[in-house]
Amino acid sequence: MSLRKPAKDQPESFEFNASSLEAANNIVEKYPKGKQQSAVMALLYIAQRQNNNWIPLAAMKYIAKFLDMPYIKVYEVATFYTMYNLSPVGKYFVQVCTTTPCMIRGANKLVEACKEKISENECELSSDKSCSWMEVECLGACVTAPMMQINDDYYEDLDKEKTSEILDKILNGETPKPGSYRGRINNEPENNRKTLTDLKNA
């Protein structure tokens, strides 16, 4: 991991839209008066969601003003945490887990599919600028490995073909169905349950 630098091309201005503003105000209200700075992480995340999964410098300035704190403090937080993207990652942000359990179950095939469909390198936008991918550490879905995350949704039990299909869909602007691609419900075992069989909705 190297220092993630803010993108060179930055939008001139940023403002919360109505829904973001409401969400932001809800968060700020949770903190005592005068301690509104504590909301900075949540607000950065709201800004990231609103702005196609990345935070421009203008948004940091906006949040600094919003929370009445020095801009450098917001900048510090945004550069510290890896889940804040400081340069455009496209409307669909694909994160492929390559930590050990996924790796053993063939995560490198998923990476191959990403390289073929999206872009040659990690963190590089696809030709239509709608999508990018990166390898990430464990996303906590080892039981359904290998898997990847696209925006907020998990796509699990994948292989190279299925990944390619999913990526084709998102590149066409569709939203594929999230969850297991081997027909599993949530995290249940492969061939039906082995325990707690007497419970219906375990």
Place this chain on the structure above:
Amino acid sequence: MLKLKVNDIDVEVEEGLTVLQACEKAGFEIPRFCYHEKLSIAGNCRMCLVEMEKSPKPIASCAMPAAEGMNIKTNTSLVDKARKGVMEFLLANHPLDCPVCDQGGECDLQDQSMFYGVDKSRFKENKRAVPEKNMGPLIKTQMTRCIHCTRCVRFATEVAGVPELGAIGRGEDMQITTYLEQSMQSELSANVVDLCPVGALTSKPYVFEARPWELKKTETIDVMDAIGSNIRVDTYDWEVKRVLPIINEDINEEWISDKTRYACDGLLHQRLDTPYIKYNGKFEKASWQEVYKIIKSKLENTSKEKVCGFVGDLTNMETSYIFKEFFDRTVETDNYESRSDNRYVNISKRENYLFNSSINGIEDADLIILLGANPRYEATILNARIRKSYLNNSTRIVSLNDCGDLTYPYESLDGQTKTIKEIIDDTHKLSKEIESAKKPMIIIGESLLRLENAQYLFDNLKDFLNKKNKFSEDWNPLNVLSCDAATVGNFDLGVLNNKTNLIEDLKSNKFEIVFLIGQDNLNFVKKNEFVIYQGSHGDKGAECADIILPGSAYTEQDGFYTNLEGKIQKAFKASYPPGDAKEDWKIINELAEFMNNRKLFNDKEELDSSMLNYLKLQSEKQTEQNNNNSNSDFNNENLEIEIKDYYFSNVVAKSSKTMIECNNAKMNLKSTGTEG
């Protein structure tokens, strides 16, 4: 009081102190990088690890509050091993460039690695490299050397009040930066150079100039403003290489302003090094005997009413005193003046021109009212104190004018003097606040004293405070913020003339001989006057002079200065005057001897004791003389704060290249409009 043991020595410390402070009290020095007395505690360098009984791990003593019954060990093998480990990590990414590093010789990391450093490196990986940052014309960065103690970040945020520095990234990729890659918008910025324990932030104007052990160090007093900051002047031969702060808790704590620190290169340029005489509009070099002869004949052939003398803003008290004596005894006139404008002052009582609440008192104040003062530019160190007071006690601060960013929030009023009158007349809401405040402070700037109604406002304000019983044994709410180092000293010595308005007379060309001592701020159009200029730098005063007597700057002669609080401090000679230039008092003494065959004083000691005696007598016969016309008519005036250009406020700063660069950096910033 808490009782604890450090290496089996019993110590008692106050509650709220840390283990590190307790160890220091017991006489054990703890190595540290991030901890600093004047800054908040970060606890991130881990160098101060000590062993505590019942703790399985060593503790960071700077961040651990001292508690009753603690048993601390600072010299065990565990502590030694822990510190060695910390040092090895710090050195893992630190470049081995001490031979080309300006911090070499006064580097905390270098010193401490002598004790805790391991002689070999086990770190086989590549060292980290960090790009340099642009922090303006004063601070040179070499961020690869940074050990992330964050002292600079904390200083900028807490003391300077400009939260522009920060640590971005994390882990190995952490970097200290200003977000805009520009100079810090603070007049205290260069203090981060002193704070930096390694060579990451070093002084740009001083780059590769000298090693600390080559320099002669002289502890003296600063004259860039009226604060009288305590400084150490480092000289290499004649040249003043740098100026550093020394600790004086009552005045500058541990900081000095950028002007104090970096105007010193002005001492090398534009210097007057030999006497000059003007012939047909051109200056020609002359000998001392020649110029004395001309001055003597001029003075003898002119009636004494037509002679006047003006003392400048950097002149030390000895010079002012002997100049006054010279006029009183040799020329036999009292046409001398130390002010450069028609500023109101009533010198019958010292408290009328002092900063009476004292600089330390700012921290106790509960209401601060600025009238016609912009402390950020007029007295930077004092402004830092006001900020400290604001941070510690949330002191309420009101300013008559909108002064822009003062590094703390304040309420600004309309800038009209009728508002002051309302306060005096008890009709303004501030009157009530002043009445209910325990320790209010009224800070009066020179801009207010220059107004036509200054006398009315000053006297009535004083009466108002008197009526409200705000003067007590230990508190005097009335403060005058002087801007120049010589102001208070000159008032103490009575170097001013309230009988006639000498400046108006000068401007209407009533004098035949004008004697200027380091006075460059008189904007008068010269006609037929014969102007004698004595000073250190070739500036406005020397330009219009007919005779130039080369004097010494503040680092080149011993001399007393009284700061704005009325504290008398001695500045010591660090260097010697260039060429044929002489110490200022000596020139006057020789001139007096040349004219009357008798010296005014036999030597410096006689002058000093005579002057101190005079000051003592003056302070004994303090009686308030109230001027009767204080009930004169009041007219509303628009009070505008005139501040001299911060980086060019005196001749030394004007001759300094560094100050020009600072000014340019500030101008560039303004023109690009990226400051907000």
